[in-house]
Amino acid sequence: MRGLKIAAVSVLATGALFGCSPKAEQQAPGAPPVTVATPLQQKVVDWDEFTGRFEAVESVDVRARVGGYIQAVHFRDGQMVQKGQLLFTLDPRPAQAALAQAQAQVAQMQSQLTLARANLARSETLLASQAVSKAEYDANKAAVDAAQANLAAANAAVRNARLNLDYTRVTAPTSGRVSDRRVDPGNVIAGGSSAGDVLTTIISGGPIHFVFDGSEAVLLKYLRDGGASQGAPVRIRLQDESSYLHTGRLDFSDNAVNTASGVIRLRAIVPNGDGFLRPGMFGRAQVAGAGAYDALLVPDSAIGTDQARRVVSVVAADGSVTTKPVVLGPIVQGLRVVKSGLAPTDRIIIAGLQRTAQPGVKVKAQNGRITPVAGQASDAPVTQAAPASSASFANSLSAGD
Numbered sequence: 001m002r003g004l005k006i007a008a009v010s011v012l013a014t015g016a017l018f019g020c021s022p023k024a025e026q027q028a029p030g031a032p033p034v035t036v037a038t039p040l041q042q043k044v045v046d047w048d049e050f051t052g053r054f055e056a057v058e059s060v061d062v063r064a065r066v067g068g069y070i071q072a073v074h075f076r077d078g079q080m081v082q083k084g085q086l087l088f089t090l091d092p093r094p095a096q097a098a099l100a101q102a103q104a105q106v107a108q109m110q111s112q113l114t115l116a117r118a119n120l121a122r123s124e125t126l127l128a129s130q131a132v133s134k135a136e137y138d139a140n141k142a143a144v145d146a147a148q149a150n151l152a153a154a155n156a157a158v159r160n161a162r163l164n165l166d167y168t169r170v171t172a173p174t175s176g177r178v179s180d181r182r183v184d185p186g187n188v189i190a191g192g193s194s195a196g197d198v199l200t201t202i203i204s205g206g207p208i209h210f211v212f213d214g215s216e217a218v219l220l221k222y223l224r225d226g227g228a229s230q231g232a233p234v235r236i237r238l239q240d241e242s243s244y245l246h247t248g249r250l251d252f253s254d255n256a257v258n259t260a261s262g263v264i265r266l267r268a269i270v271p272n273g274d275g276f277l278r279p280g281m282f283g284r285a286q287v288a289g290a291g292a293y294d295a296l297l298v299p300d301s302a303i304g305t306d307q308a309r310r311v312v313s314v315v316a317a318d319g320s321v322t323t324k325p326v327v328l329g330p331i332v333q334g335l336r337v338v339k340s341g342l343a344p345t346d347r348i349i350i351a352g353l354q355r356t357a358q359p360g361v362k363v364k365a366q367n368g369r370i371t372p373v374a375g376q377a378s379d380a381p382v383t384q385a386a387p388a389s390s391a392s393f394a395n396s397l398s399a400g401d
Contacts, residue, residue: 067191098164
């Protein structure tokens with residue numbers, strides 16, 4: 001009896017189990033959600049990057065115009081000096097003696113000229129009465145001409161002696177920062193030529209040059225974009241700086257490409273009122289390679305790879321995914337410039353399955369928005385040959401210049 005109860009319970013349990021199991025319905029999985037947005041349209045300016053060195057606008061080796069004995073030094077090493085400021089004094093006594101001798105020579109020549117004129121006057125009177133010959137008259141007249149020439153030479157010697165006396169005071173040929181003195185009082189120096197002793201050097205204050213080399217490809221781009229970019233904005237950062245704090249403008253490009261290296265020399269003028277920038281410093285410069293142009297920008301995360309190509313995933317109106325190959329440019333505030341391959345109305349996947357979505361897959365698109373990342377550096381390298389290495393929005397060009 002007990003066995004029959006157990007069997008009945010088992011049968012009821014089994015029936016209940018099979019009676020309560022619904023049929024499994026295989027439902028198709030829902031379309032995966034993604035966030036889409038149209039590319040950000042913005043005017044941008046491309047920047048070409050170069051490495052160069054600062055150079056002084058004026059750099060002068062100070063030499064004495066005459067040789068002599070250094071009597072005194074009138075500046076402190078490294079100080080700022082003004083044009084015409086006294087730097088060195090040479091012993092003036094030899095020049096003073098030479099000047100006195102030249103002045104004495106002038107007096108002698110003046111006396112000879114007076115005598116010659118008197119002789120000529122007498123000859124003219126006697127010639128009228130035929131008391132002297134015409135030859136004697138001509139000789140006296142020639143003596144006057146010779147005396148005048150000798151007097152002119154003596155006066156020139158006086159001026160030269162005065163110059164030499166003035167040159168015993170060595171003054172600054174330009175305003176700027178003086179280097180250390182290369183000679184001390186008591187030394188005898190050579191002067192009067194480029195082979196003379198260098199007493200010190202002066203580099204000009206105020207604006208400073210930044211000199212760098214550009215490739216022939218860069219030159220060609222500048223020329224085709226409307227000129228050699230003379231006056232193009234330049235921004236520079238030093239080796240210990242993370243941003244481009246110093247701004248200037250391109251003011252010179254050389255007249256020929258160096259045939260040995262294939263580069264051309266370029267130069268920018270940079271304000272330097274506080275004298276912080278020194279000649280010889282290295283820097284990294286960005287030059288605005290062309291005018292502002294309309295660009296499409298997308299997040300770097302929205303860009304995928306298809307073998308050697310860069311692609312973005314685009315969602316059509318029916319929700320299907322397609323991929324488009326694109327040509328990329330530099331990064332501007334966290335967004336990548338797309339040079340070609342996209343239309344302004346394309347809805348690209350910026351979040352979701354853009355990395356794994358295959359062409360033809362249906363997705364559920366949710367609208368999003370592409371915005372720049374404030375403060376994001378724009379120094380990422382470009383992905384094609386010989387273009388700008390970075391870019392910025394066009395409205396930031398005037399603000400940073």
